[in-house]
Amino acid sequence: MEKHAEGWIFSGKASDRLWTKSAIGRSMGTSGLLLTNAEVIFCNHHRHLELPYSDWLADALSEELDLLDEAVVIEALRVPGNKVVLRANLRHLDIGHSNSTWAARWSSDKHPRDEVPMAEIRWFHASSELDVEDLYDWSNDVQSRGRIAEVLVVDDENSVVTYRVSPAEPSGKMGELGEKTVEDIQDRTFKPLANGGVMILDGDTWPDERIGIPNPNGRIIDSICANMLYADEDGVTMGSSILSDLLKRGLHPRPGFKYGTRWRCYESPLGEGHAPWLVIHPAEAPHDWEGACLASRLAAGVGKTWIHPLLVDGTWRYLSISRPPADSRWTNPIRR
Structure with a gap:
């Protein structure tokens, strides 16, 4: 491999196939395939590609402290067959995206040269701050493009879990x-x-x-x-x-203590259905992704959606953090 200002150029025989079949890296024409450090690690583990030199990983970690986390996120997305194009490469494919997006995702039967992405992705470590205003703006932008806003979270075990974030509009019939x-x-x-x-x-x-x-x-x-x-x-x-806003929306709020939240909200009078929404008080909300994942998983386990209120231009809006369908829960292979 040859060092490049934006990563590493792989010019081996497999370079064209890596892009044509898997959309890995960025095609540089006859020069080969441009890979980021995280993509180099993925190709080393899953495409039998040798590292640039023997001490390369130590040097790469000195340059990118979160490299191993990013590498397992790529692994979690790509092992099931998804095609993933990192933000730096999206403009070369003339694909618009949100400014905060880390990468875009295509399903296994699609290719970036022919189709628009179905999802835009960000990733965080479990200890990272939960910034609901930033997530609300980002997910709103992503949804306006007709795409899913996906978040992958990495824990201290280098294990990856997937969530979806979206603006929510809870409403009832009362x-x-x-x-x-x-x-x-x-x-x-x-x-x-x-x-x-x-x-x-x-x-x-x-x-x-x-x-x-x-x-x-x-x-x-x-x-x-x-x-x-x-x-x-x-x-x-x-x-x-x-509370006043929830009532204006026609909902029936009740204490959510048993679910670890401030309110559970019914769409219809009590006895006519379950409460689909769990609403947290912002002052009691988790401050990092570890807490948000716990709250969202608890809500999903009882068939409810966890939402976080935030004030946008003087109006209460709501951010949903939810578990995706079973066939879209990207996670990396378990290593013992």
């Missing part, structure tokens, strides 16, 4: 919470509770079943809902603002 309903509740006698909530002593002819929890002696209102009902404009908290 309409908004009307002003008259709020005024009706506010006019009722209540007593404060130690947990910051209140007990409304008059629970007869209750105007909206989405507000409060039934009690033999009235209605229990938790602290966030109490803030939404009784606080003045300057005293409204983030939690009560989100």
Whole structure:
């Protein structure tokens, strides 16, 4: 192999086949195939390609501290047959993409020279910060191109898992919470509770079943809902603002404690279906991808979607982090 400003040039007999069949690297015509360091490692492990020289890996790791992580991400994507073109090579194929995208993916039966990608990809280490604003903007951009926004996460064992991120628009069938309903509740006698909530002593002819929890002696209102009902404009908290938005969307929020989140949200009245959404309070949200993966897996295990609220231009928006279908969960081979 020959050193190049952007990687390594492989000019062996297999160079044309690596691009034509697997879309590995960037074709440089008669000069050969341009590979990044991570692609060199993949080809060494899976295409019987020799490393450039005996101490190459040590030198490459000195240049790229996250090289081994990137290499296992490429492995996780390519071993099942996907074709993956890294961002630096997309412009040479005249393929538009989001500025934050690391690579684009094609299924095994497609090729970048003939088709547009079906997904754009980013990868993170499990300890990396979870930046929901950045992910929301990126996934929004990717979806506007008709593609899937995929995230691959690498843990300390060099194991890879796959998630999909997308803007979510949770909505229900129960309409908004009307002003008259709020005024009706506010006019009722209540007593404060130690947990910051209140007990409304008059629970007869209750105007909206989405507000409060039934009690033999009235209605229990938790602290966030109490803030939404009784606080003045300057005293409204983030939690009560989100709760108000969920109600405006026609949802029925209920405590999500048993699922490790702030709310579980029903689309229909209780008893008519399960709660498809688990909504986290931003102040209680995980700060890294390890925590986000745990939350998303827990939601998937009970047939629900985990969503994170974020404020965009004064409006609450929601980011979904979810497990993909079983046939799209890219992971690397297990090594013992």
